[in-house]
Amino acid sequence: MRNRNAVSLLAVSAVLTASLTGPATAAAATAPSLGDFVLVPSNANLHSVVGLLDEQLPKLGVQNILLQANRTDAPKGADCTSPALNTNDRHVVGKFCFNEGDTNTTQWMPQGVTTVADAQDDELWGDEQAILVSWYNKDTSPAKGVRVSFLDTDTGNYQHVLLVYPFVNNSGNASYEAVTTPQSGDGGSVHAGGIVWYGNFLYLVDTRRGIRVFDMRYIFDVKSAANGDVTDPDRVGRQDGTFYSYGYRYVMPQTYGWSNPSGLASFPPDHGCNASGPQKFSYISLDRSTEPDLITTGEYCSDLGDPDRNGRVATWPLNFVDGTPLTDGNGLWRARSADRLPKPRVQGAVSFANRWYLHSTGGGTTGPGHLQAAVRGGIGVLATDGAEHDVAIGVEDLSYWSSRNQLWTVTEHDGKRIVYATPRP
Structure with a gap:
């Protein structure tokens, strides 16, 4: 017969060993290095090219873009x-629809969202309030890049503006092309x-590169130009003295950029990420609860x-006086903080008052997305905080409208697209 005390000691030893070394112990995340989160200025020459375009093309301000928005047939109110x-x-506290063509197209996919609450402290642009949504073009040749919807929250009407990259062509004339990578x-x-x-x-993330910058003061009206053509959906830029825009009336050229120091970063296949090195720029948001923003x-x-x-998520300081990045003495834009995410498949994140709000996916085109809060569980590591809520199918980027205490997002799948808000958890 075995000694019962010996058996008990062996059992205790086994439990202790398993608790220390066995598979039941989950590996802990480690804090990322802030040294991985540095951006260098790029595309400094673009502003001069935009200046040349400004001499040749009429332009329109955001308020007028909203007032003459041409998508007036989107369902409104209860419709x-x-x-x-x-x-x-979660309770839906605000919503806007796209028209039938934009809801069902498979050539453009909505991704990013930002509001006038990001743009201005008083949450007004003149006397207008707007929501902006970014779309990327897919399955066309050539790729048409990126467009942004300017949506008037008073009317629900919206207008697409094509983002473009300016350059001087072989004839020495200012032109532009689609925003591609x-x-x-x-x-x-x-x-x-x-x-x-x-x-x-307008700050736009470029997954492998960094952040592209566009200037709202340079939205050009191709239709009103003496040499503009908005009837051709297959051409863009200046060709034989005529400006084209893939059929869009308005174009907004890039004026600046912030890039990874080593250029385009590389990441594992199938949406995998690296544990260290340059960040993947998948989504972006604004935090006005801090100083600086x-x-x-x-x-x-x-x-x-x-x-x-x-x-990983990182925060980058801004200069509220002129809207540009706050850089160090060497002109580099360095992140203020960097944290590990507590879960994979995060499609959007916004921070406010030391709390993060995360959108994640996993249900494909039929299952729900998820919204969950997170706080710092340690230095450089976020931990989930509170319940995980089922939210709309295909949720993407997040933007916080602070005076309304609302989180705004857009859903991406064709046939299931809507811009909507839910209360901050």
């Missing part, structure tokens, strides 16, 4: 519904996973079973 909301367990050659459309409207500037950027990462590869 604005979407099957994307069927899984939502890589920019030269036959690149695909920039994914446009997130946007922030801050002052006069901060841009938040983050990574969309598939589940690789490693807490250090769930993705």
Whole structure:
């Protein structure tokens, strides 16, 4: 007969060993290095090219864009519904629909969202309030890049503006092309996973590169130009003395950029992420609860079973006086903080008052997305805080409208597209 005390001691030893070394112990995430979150200025020459375009093309301000928005046939009020909301367990406190063509197209996919609450402290642009949504073009040749919808919250009407990249062509004339990656050659459309409207500037994430910057003061009206043609959906830029825009009336050229120091970053296939190195710029938002105001950027990462590869979020300081990045003495834009995400497949993140709000996916085109709050659980590591809520199918980027205490987003799948808000958890 075995000694019962010996058996008990062996059992206790086994339990202790398993608790210390066994598979039941989940690996802990480690804090990312702030040294991985540095952007260098790029595309400094673009502003001069935009100046040349300004001499040749009439331009229009944001207020007038909203007043003459041409998408007037989107469902309004109670008629604005979407099957994307069927899984939502959070109260919807605001919503806007696209028209039938934009809801069902498979050539353009909505991704990013920002509001006038990001743009201005008083949450007004003149006397207008707007929501902006970014779309990337897919499955066309050539790739048409990125467009942004300017939506008037008073009327529900909206207008698309094509984002473009300016350059001087072989004839020495200012022209522009689609926003693609890589920019030269036959690149695909920039994914446009997130946007922030801050002052006069529109910040757009470029997944492998960094952040592109556009200036709201330079939205050109191709239709009103003496040499503009908005009837051809297949041509863009200046060709044989005529300006084209893939059929869009308005174009807004890039004026500046902030890029990874080593150029385009590389990431694992199938939406995988690296544990260290340059950040993947999947989405972007604004935090007005701090001083200075901060841009938040983050990574969309598939589940690789490693807490250090769930993705990272970083915050970047802004100059509220002129809307530009706050840089160091060497002109570099350095992140103020960086944190590991507590879960994979995060499609959007916004921070406010030291709390993060995360949109994640996993249900494909039929299952719900998820909304969950997070706080710092340690230095450089976020931990979930509170319940995970089922929200709309295909949720994307996030933007916080502080005076309304609302989180705004857009859903991406064709046939299931809507811009909507839910209360902040």
